[in-house]
Amino acid sequence: MRLLEEVYQWTPQDSQTDASFCFYVSEGMKQIRIRFEFSPGTETDPRLCFPPIEKAMNRYYDSYPRALQPMEKESFLPVKNLITISLDKDGVYLGNAHRWATEQEHLISAEQASLGFLPPEKMAGEWHGMLHLHEILSETCTGHLIVEGE
Amino acid sequence: MKWYPVELHTHTQHSDGDFTVSELVHAAKQRGFHAVCLSDHNTMSGLPELYEAAEREHMVPIPAIEWTTYWGHMLVLDEQGYTDWRGVRPEEIDAAIASIHRNHGLAGIAHPFALDNPINTGYHWDFQVADWDSVDFLEVWSRDNAPCKIQSYRALQLWETLLNRGCHITATSGRDWHREDTYHYAHTYVLAENLTKESVLHAVKAGQICLAAGPLLTMKGIRSDGTQVQIGDTIDAGKIEIELQLDDETMPNDWEKASVTAKEIQLVHNGKVICRLAPDASQRVCVNAASGWLRADLIGSFYGKQDQKIALTNPIYIK
Numbered sequence: 001m002r003l004l005e006e007v008y009q010w011t012p013q014d015s016q017t018d019a020s021f022c023f024y025v026s027e028g029m030k031q032i033r034i035r036f037e038f039s040p041g042t043e044t045d046p047r048l049c050f051p052p053i054e055k056a057m058n059r060y061y062d063s064y065p066r067a068l069q070p071m072e073k074e075s076f077l078p079v080k081n082l083i084t085i086s087l088d089k090d091g092v093y094l095g096n097a098h099r100w101a102t103e104q105e106h107l108i109s110a111e112q113a114s115l116g117f118l119p120p121e122k123m124a125g126e127w128h129g130m131l132h133l134h135e136i137l138s139e140t141c142t143g144h145l146i147v148e149g150e
Numbered sequence: 151m152k153w154y155p156v157e158l159h160t161h162t163q164h165s166d167g168d169f170t171v172s173e174l175v176h177a178a179k180q181r182g183f184h185a186v187c188l189s190d191h192n193t194m195s196g197l198p199e200l201y202e203a204a205e206r207e208h209m210v211p212i213p214a215i216e217w218t219t220y221w222g223h224m225l226v227l228d229e230q231g232y233t234d235w236r237g238v239r240p241e242e243i244d245a246a247i248a249s250i251h252r253n254h255g256l257a258g259i260a261h262p263f264a265l266d267n268p269i270n271t272g273y274h275w276d277f278q279v280a281d282w283d284s285v286d287f288l289e290v291w292s293r294d295n296a297p298c299k300i301q302s303y304r305a306l307q308l309w310e311t312l313l314n315r316g317c318h319i320t321a322t323s324g325r326d327w328h329r330e331d332t333y334h335y336a337h338t339y340v341l342a343e344n345l346t347k348e349s350v351l352h353a354v355k356a357g358q359i360c361l362a363a364g365p366l367l368t369m370k371g372i373r374s375d376g377t378q379v380q381i382g383d384t385i386d387a388g389k390i391e392i393e394l395q396l397d398d399e400t401m402p403n404d405w406e407k408a409s410v411t412a413k414e415i416q417l418v419h420n421g422k423v424i425c426r427l428a429p430d431a432s433q434r435v436c437v438n439a440a441s442g443w444l445r446a447d448l449i450g451s452f453y454g455k456q457d458q459k460i461a462l463t464n465p466i467y468i469k
Contacts, residue, residue, distance in 0.1 A: 016267075056266045060274075062304065076269050079269070086236060095192070095194065095195045098193065134220065134272060
């Protein structure tokens with residue numbers, strides 16, 4: 001049974017912001033399945049990638065000579081967009097799937113949970129979650145979140 | 151009292167590491183560590199496995215989480231309860247650290263000058279700490295090749311600025327270990343009678359920690375009445391006898407003796423080198439110390455790079 005479906009479209013201005021979501025699990029449901037996809041996962045366009053990479057490098061070197069630790073901006077390509085999911089239930093933080101995967105599936109029951117999450121005390125009730133947009137470098141990035149109860 | 155190598159910064163498949171928890175603990179044991187801290191990004195879901203694996207491998211487990219935010223990464227060790235990392239704004243970090251302390255946890259800044267977005271997300275420390283006395287530790291060395299990186303020079307500079315301001319803040323090294331590799335890492339050593347979670351956390355809090363990328367340099371002070379002070383302790387200003395020990399038999403499975411060689415020991419007092427000594431295995435030297443802090447550094451070569459800081463102690467504080 002589908003509990004939530006959200007479609008997102010993000011731009012670089014959405015970087016370093018959170019998107020909250022919530023859904024309700026009714027009594028008797030044993031497990032939830034969270035599927036989240038976003039695209040693109042990486043960005044290679046030098047026009048988009050090099051200015052922020054150079055900014056990061058300048059910030060890193062500060063006033064130190066670059067020869068002390070030479071780096072090439074090309075070595076940081078492709079740049080990854082990074083979006084992760086966190087969950088909490090009944091005011092208890094369950095964890096975060098802080099990983100790079102662009103196609104994620106998380107199964108959670110009261111007995112076990114996918115890597116990154118702890119099982120909740122009980123499944124039924126209101127659940128809260130957040131998508132954490134650590135980095136969106138692509139001009140547009142689309143996301144699709146589906147939560148199903150089983 | 152004895153010096154034990156411990157690793158305070160690691161990741162597994164519970165976040166973005168390749169290690170399973172068992173693989174991580176086994177790898178740490180093989181390297182020669184006695185304790186391993188699991189600090190996955192924004193999750194503690196690996197801790198039940200950590201306790202099981204550590205018991206199997208006779209290792210001391212240290213529970214932790216790495217706050218992985220947009221404004222910096224912070225290692226939170228053994229918090230009894232939970233302070234939410236989400237939504238903490240740069241100007242709110244002092245309140246967050248106070249909450250962690252109320253829950254008996256320790257808070258340390260990870261890799262404060264690492265490459266930032268879009269290369270590494272949130273790695274550069276941008277939280278606006280007002281009360282630096284509340285920060286328990288600062289990871290001045292991070293990941294591989296730590297002695298030779300600009301981020302390490304900058305972190306050491308920040309640390310010295312804070313020490314000169316009168317803060318007692320512990321310097322640590324973090325492997326930030328995500329997977330098996332053959333890179334060259336530095337190590338954190340804690341001083342303890344018996345190694346337990348509590349003694350590791352005490353050493354972190356008390357500044358009884360030395361960092362070494364090869365030979366281990368340790369220091370203690372001897373008062374005029376013959377009593378000893380350890381690093382992290384406070385001693386009265388005046389004449390102090392300093393005992394230095396250099397151990398190049400430490401962690402033999404994790405560095406090459408021919409590639410990390412000692413050239414000189416330096417005593418650093420309030421940011422200035424006051425004494426240069428040969429890298430002998432054991433020696434004592436008398437110094438006249440004013441109020442502030444006194445630390446020992448080992449200078450040498452690190453895999454081809456000369457005149458690097460290859461080991462350092464935390465300071466003895468002087469009043």
